[in-house]
Amino acid sequence: GEDVEQSLFLSVREGDSSVINCTYTDSSSTYLYWYKQEPGAGLQLLTYIFSNMDMKQDQRLTVLLNKKDKHLSLRIADTQTGDSAIYFCAENNNAGNMLTFGGGTRLMVKP
Amino acid sequence: NAGVTQTPKFQVLKTGQSMTLQCAQDMNHEYMSWYRQDPGMGLRLIHYSVGAGITDQGEVPNGYNVSRSTTEDFPLRLLSAAPSQTSVYFCASSRIFGNQPQHFGDGTRLSIL
Numbered sequence: 001g002e003d004v005e006q007s008l009f010l011s012v013r014e015g016d017s018s019v020i021n022c023t024y025t026d027s028s029s030t031y032l033y034w035y036k037q038e039p040g041a042g043l044q045l046l047t048y049i050f051s052n053m054d055m056k057q058d059q060r061l062t063v064l065l066n067k068k069d070k071h072l073s074l075r076i077a078d079t080q081t082g083d084s085a086i087y088f089c090a091e092n093n094n095a096g097n098m099l100t101f102g103g104g105t106r107l108m109v110k111p
Numbered sequence: 112n113a114g115v116t117q118t119p120k121f122q123v124l125k126t127g128q129s130m131t132l133q134c135a136q137d138m139n140h141e142y143m144s145w146y147r148q149d150p151g152m153g154l155r156l157i158h159y160s161v162g163a164g165i166t167d168q169g170e171v172p173n174g175y176n177v178s179r180s181t182t183e184d185f186p187l188r189l190l191s192a193a194p195s196q197t198s199v200y201f202c203a204s205s206r207i208f209g210n211q212p213q214h215f216g217d218g219t220r221l222s223i224l
Contacts, residue, residue, distance in 0.1 A: 041217055042218055043203075088153055
């Protein structure tokens with residue numbers, strides 16, 4: 001079955017870049033997603049990448065996809081205190097009807 | 112724009128009690144789903160629906176029932192609550208599945224004593 005793994009915690013200083021990593025197992029995934037969860041709130045879709053792409057950039061966010069290694073990363077440039085949250089990567093399954101989430105990476109941004 | 116609305120926000124139950132978690136969306140989305148979030152485990156899919164009258168099981172369906180009589184509503188029922196069902200429950204919807212962004216509600220925090 002599908003398995004998505006992330007490191008639990010990342011701490012950076014304000015203004016630095018943050019890189020959150022994710023590995024997945026389902027090579028047939030069509031889309032891979034990054035979600036952000038702030039305390040007490042639901043999940044907010046940040047960005048997603050189609051499986052035939054290597055990179056996607058959206059303002060401060062850069063997503064890199066290495067299909068050979070099944071590795072996905074999210075880079076946040078000029079990280080701000082408002083970026084402190086839990087970040088989840090997710091992949092859709094072969095049938096396209098289910099998202100499998102990683103356990104989430106808690107990003108702490110120090111002023 | 113209400114988006115996805117979940118009620119209640121908090122609930123405490125005793126073991127064996129039943130209850131229904133409500134989820135409503137006003138975006139005319141066909142796809143709706145329920146997830147539970149447990150510490151360190153991300154979100155796991157309980158049940159989903161691709162349209163009114165159609166439901167299917169996700170990864171962890173045992174102990175939960177759903178129905179989809181209208182496009183807008185997708186309630187989740189706990190028939191006989193167990194402590195293992197203590198969790199945060201999220202409802203999500205999207206126009207269709209696939210690359211459509213999933214819109215999440217703010218969650219229901221459920222404790223089973």
